Amino acid sequence: MDFLGNIGLRLVGLLVTVGILAAVYFFAIKPATDTANNAINSFSQPLQQAEQQVANAQQQLQQNVRTGNGGSQSSFSQLDKLQHCVKHAHQNVNRLQRCAERFGP
Numbered sequence: 001m002d003f004l005g006n007i008g009l010r011l012v013g014l015l016v017t018v019g020i021l022a023a024v025y026f027f028a029i030k031p032a033t034d035t036a037n038n039a040i041n042s043f044s045q046p047l048q049q050a051e052q053q054v055a056n057a058q059q060q061l062q063q064n065v066r067t068g069n070g071g072s073q074s075s076f077s078q079l080d081k082l083q084h085c086v087k088h089a090h091q092n093v094n095r096l097q098r099c100a101e102r103f104g105p
Contacts, residue, residue, distance in 0.1 A: 043093060050086050050096045053104045057082060078103055 057079050082103035089095035 043091075046093045046096045046100075047091060050089075050100055053100050054079075054082060054086060057104075 061079060082099060085099035085103055086096065089099055
């Protein structure tokens with residue numbers, strides 16, 4: 001009879017431990033990782049937009065060269081300015097947005 005009481009206490013202790021670990025995970029660890037993931041996603045989105053705008057500008061210039069429009073000197077300088085701005089933004093989201101607004105197509 002004492003043996004069954006011991007098993008019951010151990011089982012209750014195990015269930016309490018699992019419950020505490022689950023609570024720590026759901027109330028502390030998971031929200032922290034979700035917040036970190038959201039911060040990374042919000043940071044990478046403007047970078048992807050800036051990269052896409054640079055790619056679009058390069059594609060447009062290549063198309064102009066192929067069709068004979070050649071692209072004006074101002075188009076090339078605009079692309080150079082955009083690339084220079086993105087390069088010196090150092091992954092600063094606000095600076096990248098300003099680059100896109102100032103020099104984007």
